Amino acid sequence: MDEGGVEREYRRRRKPHLAYLLLPMLLMMNAFIQTSRVSHDDDRGGSGFWWGPPAVALLLAMTVVRIALEYFRAYTRVTAAGITAQGPVRARSWAWSEVYDIRVEQAQRGSGRTAPQWLTYLYDIRGRRFLLWHLNDWQVDDPYAEVAELCLAAAPLRSLTWERRPDVEELILRGAARRKAVTWGLYGWLAVFCLMLVVDIWRAAVGGPDHPFLLMVCVPLASGVALAAVLDRYWSIRPPRSPARQP
Known part of the structure; x- marks a missing residue:
């Protein structure tokens, strides 16, 4: 963040919970067992088994690539021109004239320790809601204070006020x-x-x-x-x- 300005960038800084890694591992183990069983029943250990390990390896590679993209490619960037939310693959940008409000909201019940408790959403002037992935209580110490400071710094850049419509x-x-x-x-x-x-x-x-x-x-x-x-x-x-x- 530049001193006294609106320029800032947020990235993932906390490692994912073990539960997010256990689920792909269980799916891969199940896929391996099922493909092995089907191949054994059909071919009695013959050539039908060849596609099982590559399928499991492909699923593992996809999981690793997704995690890597989330950590090294994804970010949320705020500039004088607006806000850009870069996901693992797709990016979306809003000019300040398109931003109606930025709000910190409580996550759904049951998130507990395996997911953030407070999430930040951008609302555009048409009332549509978009999640800002890197502005939550896992990535910043106090997302509410961070968003309040961000809105205050961005106020001179907007043609609209932050008042409710x-x-x-x-x-x-x-x-x-x-x-x-x-x-x-x-x-x-x-x-x-x-x-x-x-x-x-x-x-x-x-x-x-x-x-x-x-x-x-x-x-x-x-x-x-x-x-x-x-x-x-x-x-x-x-x-x-x-x-x-x-x-």
Whole structure:
């Protein structure tokens, strides 16, 4: 950061939690076991086994490359022209005239010690929300103080003030309601999927007709979409409270 100015750059400084590394390892182990079993059953240890180790090696290489890109390529940069969020592959930039607000919000429940507790989002003048990956309580000591200082330094560069606009706030609340409805729709899909799995196993055990596509795909998907639509309608009338941290 330049002294008294707005120029600054944020990068990942904290190593990922072990849980993020365990999941790819478990997936790779499962893929290796499954490919070995299928190859053994089909070829009795013959040529069918050749594609198993390369598949596992490819998955491992993709995981290593992604982690490397997140650490050495990704960043969030703030300049007098605006904000640039460079991801592992794609970059997105906003001029200061396009930025409506920058807010620190609490992460979803259950993040605990395996993920940041406070995240920073950029809202544009159309009420759309974008995550600034490197402005959280894992990468900066106090993201709320950092964002407050950033907004203060950027105020002279904006043609608009940081004051709230009712039309944009309405769009922000509408987007929050839609995201919450989709999240609960996914929860509903998962719950119905687990229930249909039990039903399918029971029907197979008692010798009933087997309809796996209907039970495992159609019913959970329809249930999740219906739940999301109902909640989206409900929360459009009674929007959820904003999770933004207040000074």
